[in-house]
Amino acid sequence: MKKPALILLVLAMLASTLWGTVASGLTQIPHENPATAESRDNIALLMLHYADTFDLVASGKYLESRDMIEQLKPDYAHLPEELKFIMSRLNDLLADLTDGLDNLDAVLDECESLLSQNELNEASWKITEARGLSAEIGSLVGNVDAATDEMLLQAAAFISPQEAARVQAAKARLQEELDRLARLEDQYRALQESIETEAEEKEALSVTDLTLHVSQSRAWVGENLAVSGVLKADGVPLVARDVSLHLRGRHVATVTTRGDGYYAASFALPYWWYDIDEVAVQTFYHPRGEDGGSFTAASSEETVISVLSYPSSLQLEVPGEIYPGSPVNIRGKVNSGGNVAGRDVRALMEGELLFQTFTDDNGYFQHDVVLGDESHQGKHRMYFIVAPDNESCSAGVLAFSSVDVLKAKPEITMRAPGVIFLPRRFELTGEVHSPLPLHEAQAILEVAGASTTATLNEGDFSMEMDLPFSFSRAGPEEVKLSLVPTEPWQLPSECTVKIFVINLAYLLAVVAVLLALAVVGLSMRRFHGSWRRKGELPATAEDSREPLREEDIWSPETGPVVEENRGIILKAYYAAAAWVQKVAGVLFSPQMTLREFLHQVISPHSRFAGALARLTGLAERALYSRHVQGKDEASLARDLSAQVKKQGRRERET
Amino acid sequence: MSLRKISLMVLAMILMLSVLVWFYPSSSDFEKENPSWNGASDFLDRFQATPLDSFDLLPAVPRETTLIVVPYLEFTSADLEQLGKYVSSGGNLVIMDDFGCGNEILEYLEVEARFSGAQLLDPLFNYKNKNFPRIFSFAPGFAGGEAKSVTFNHATCLEGVPPGHVAALSSYLSFLDEDQNGEWNEGETKGPLPVMAAFEVGEGRLTVVADPSILINGMLDMDGNREFLEEVCPGQIYLDQAHLPDVLLDEAKEGLRVARTCLITIWGTLGLIILVLALTLKPVWRLRPPGE
Incomplete structure (x- = not known):
């Protein structure tokens, strides 16, 4: 391999190694490309999950099993779509089964409790309800079984051989838990039957009867009410038995029957203000101790009493828009048929108390509110609570008003010169406007990393900045002008303008370089020109240029020769020219004139100069002149051509 | 081949490599100019976020702004001070970390939560495989309820989060792979595990997320990742780039940037002009007519 090629190869290898190292982009952060990540299902885990859920259901842990079902969201699981569908159906069935079992459990508990209190009527209703639930659960257990089978069938297509063993184990566990579910159903059925037997046994008890009389059908909140009644068993008064009094299902008092089975009590109607127009009063008798083996439980008829109070209302005047830090006046009026003076009014926003005040004699109130700087922008609800007034039986009231918390953004207009020559003092003018007061805002003027600050007020402004030579x-x-207002109701604002900077020093330097390049060009030309004129050009790199290849050498055809001598001259010239091209490495291109070729050759190869110049003269005359060439000229051309070849050969040897 | 020619070839090679380095896109994780799957170019574009190379560039008034930090390099005490000042003055700081230096910041801010440092795997609720756990259990009101689920990529979990501050939990089938064998083993912590938490710090808010990868180009559009980021990053967003590990390409780019910065100064440009002048005028200087 040649030396230059070897060096090039080494350099290329070095470059590619360097580039490979640089561009490899090795990272220590552990994450992977999601697009190319490997996809893996986990069927066994899904089955184990259902086995765990069945286990919880079979253990009667309905709350936990419900939680587990709720967390198993098919949409977020990485599973085939077919399985997701069955999973969703199975979840619904399991949720229904859990609810059903939970309800049955509660109903059966209630039956037991009612039977223990000898409330046979209620117990019989509950037993009927339990029968219905039990039938429903039987059907649900069957459906869960079928859905699980379907899931296992569908899953089979997606189980990999590596996962098979785990899936088989999971399937066995799932089946085991399904069997437990079926056993649970049997347990409930047995319990239900034992309750029914107990209920039948209690039908032999004496039936009790309880009456109730309330003194008024209407009462003001806080007013005292008197209640009375009689407790009897098979027509015989029951003495010294406890009767419990309930208001709206809530136990409020217990009274004991006298000798004739009569009972009486009085109580104050609670201050129930909101959404209560009526209350139900009812009394109950539950046999205790020895009575449990003799009497059934009893409850009186429900007596409904109308509750009276003065409703209140609230009129509000709240501004729709509030700016943090800027005071706003909030006012309102409490209206009521009862008392409106001195009513307690509280205002809250985002769960925090904004203010508390009291109404004047006419029910009016007002308060100045200033929202803090930390208030978030956007829509808020302001709640107003007027407390009830017990003395005057005046109800309370809750109202709200929507407010928009806003901050103003100052508008900045800037004027700057379009073109700036450096170095100079840069001046910027403009105006700042805001819908709210703006004082002593901090202004930061930034240009390409340099900055200056000033304090601005609303209106016109002017800022200056030194732009040095090195800018x-x-x-x-x-x-860029950034404005940082001090007022909490203002938002920071900024404005930008473009300028064109011309650095005079830089401009001069560029001009200097261009001038220098021009000077160098001219000098080089003059330098070569003077030597060319002398014909003594020193050896240059061109002397050592490589010889031209044979195929590159251009030698035109002489064509049909009209005159013999002319043809001889041209042949001699072209032969010499071909030789010169080969030896001097100078290409005689087709578009070149004979004289141009001569000039190309004579400056680096002065030895050819004389003979080739004369031969070129003869060839030019043969080509372009009307003159008829003589034999002597043809002979001279041949000699000159031979001379050129000879000199060329000598030059080649040296 | 002459020494001059070899020098010219080496110079050409250096120039060619420099051009390649300058224009070849970055491949660094979370990098602003990296358009491939692990870059943050899409996030910056879509959220109009500003990349931050130094905390000195944080706004003086941090209200209504969010700073996202992916802490993979250690923080200097000055950095921590600036972060503390930012959040306590009303800024919204979001720390997204898995196996980096996030605990340094949490410790400095005196927040109880810590990044676990062990990988969170979820074999069932995932995207493609257990390394991409799906999070779909959010605290009421957190993230505005817009994001139904978020998908992580090689995440961790949080430890020591007080109950009232847990913002999102992994599924109950997830676990911490403490022995790094990819399987659940006896003794390894099982889900649900906290993966996001929210705290009030001073006048600002701190959100801690146990995976930074949700904002990379390859993950941004997955499930509700974008919606989640929209919710937890209100206002003008700043993405910290100063605490990410550099790859060699970035270091080379930085070197070129430094060279460029030096050259574009007035003195640098003048120096270059003088060098060009000297090289241009050298032949004239050395040429002597034959008679001399």
Whole structure:
């Protein structure tokens, strides 16, 4: 291999190695390209998950099993679509089964509790409900079984040989848990039957009866009410038995029956203000101790009482837009048929108390509010709570108002000269406007890394900045003015303009380079010209140029020769020219004139100069002159051609 | 071949390599100019975010701005001070980390949560495989409820998060692969595990996310990643680029940038002009007519 090629090869290898190292982009951050990541299903885990869920259901842990079902979201699982569908169906069935079992459990508990209190009527209703639930659960267990079978069937197509063993183990576990579910269903059925037997046994107890009388059908909140009634068993009064009094299903008092089975009590109607127009009063008797083996439980008829109070309303005047830091006046009026004076009014925003105040004698209130700097921009709800007034039976009221928390953004207009010659003092003028007061805002003027600050007020402004010689070479630059207001109701704002910078020093330097290049060009030309005239050009790189290849040498055909001597001269010239091309390595291109070729050759190869110049003269005359060439000229041409060849050969040897 | 020619070839090679280095896109993770799967160019474009090479460039008034930090290089005390100042003055700081230096920041901010440092795997709820866990259990109100699910890429989990601050949990089938064998083994922590947390720090807010990869180009459009980022990153967003590990290409680019910066100064340009002048005028200087 030749030396230059070897060097080139080494350099190319070095370059590619360097580039490979640089561009490889090795990283220590552990993450992978999601587009090329390998996809892997996990069927066994899915089955184990269902086995765990069945286990929880079979263990009666309905809350946990419900949580587990809720967390198993098919949409987020990495599974085939077919399995996702079955998974979704199975989840629904499992949720229904869990709810059904939970309900059955609760109903059966209730049956047991009712039977223990001898409430046979209620118990019989619940037993009927339990029968219905039990049938539903039987059907659900069958459906879960079928859906699980379907899931296993569909999953078979996606199980890899490596996963087969794990899936088989998971399947066995799943089947085991399904069997447990079926056993659970049997347990509930057995429990239900035992409850029904107990209920039948209790049908022999004495039936009790409880009456209730309430003194009023309407009452104001806080007002005292009197209740009374009689407790009897098979027509015989029951003495010294506890009767419990319930208001809206809530236990409020317990009274004991007297000698004739009569009971009486009084209580204050609670201050229930909101959404309560009526309350139900009811009394209950639950046999305890020895009574449990003798009497059934009893409950009175429900008596409904209308609840009276003065409703209140609130009229609000709240501005729709609020700027943080800027005070706003909020006012309102409380209206009520009861009392409106001195009512407690609280305002809240984002769960925090904004203010608390009291109404005047006419129900009016007002308050100045200043939102803090930290208030977030956007829509907010302001809540107003007027507390109820117990003394006057005046209800409370809750109202809200939507407010928009805003911040103003100052508008900046800037004027700057389009073109700037450096170095100079740069002046920027403009105006700042804002819909809200703006004082002593901090202004930061930045140009290509250099900056200056000033304090601005609303209106016209002017800022200056020194742009030194070293600021920039030339080109477009961005001028940015950032405004940082001090008021909390203002937002930071900025504005940019483009300027074109021309650095005079840089411009001069470029001109200097261009001038220098021009001077060098001219000098080189003059230098070569003077030597060419002398014909003593020193050996240059051209002397050592490589000889031309044979195929590159151009030698035109002489064509049909009209005159014999003319043909001889031209042949002699072309032969010499071909020889010169070969020896001197100078190509005689087809578009070149004979004289141009001569000039190309004589400056580096002066030895050819004399003979070739004379031969060129003869050839030019033969080609372009009307003169008829003589034999002597043909002979001279032949000699000159031989001379050129001889000199050329000698030169080649040396 | 003369020494002059070899020198010219070496010079040409250096120039060619420099051009390649300058124009070849970066391949660094989370890098602003990297358009491939692990870059952050899409995130910066779509969120109109500003890449930050230094915390000195943070806004003086940080309200209504968000700073995302992917801490893969250690923080200097000055950096930590600036971060603390940013968040306590009302900025919204989002730390996204998995196996980096995020705990340094949490420690400095006196927040109880820590990045676990072990990989979180989820064999069932994932994208393609267990290395891409899907997160779909969010605390009520967190992230505005817009993002239904977020997909992580080689993530970790958080430890020591007080209950009221947990913002999102992994699935109950996920686990921490503490022995790095890719399988769950007895003793390894099982899900649900906290993967996001939110705290109030001073006047600002701190959100901690146990995977930074959700913002790379290859993950941005996956599931609800984009919606999630929109929710937790309000206002003008800044993405820290100063604490990411550099690859050789970036170092080479930086070297060229430094050279360019030197050359584009007035003095650099003048020096270059003088050098060009000297080289241009050298032949004239050396040429002597034959008689002399």
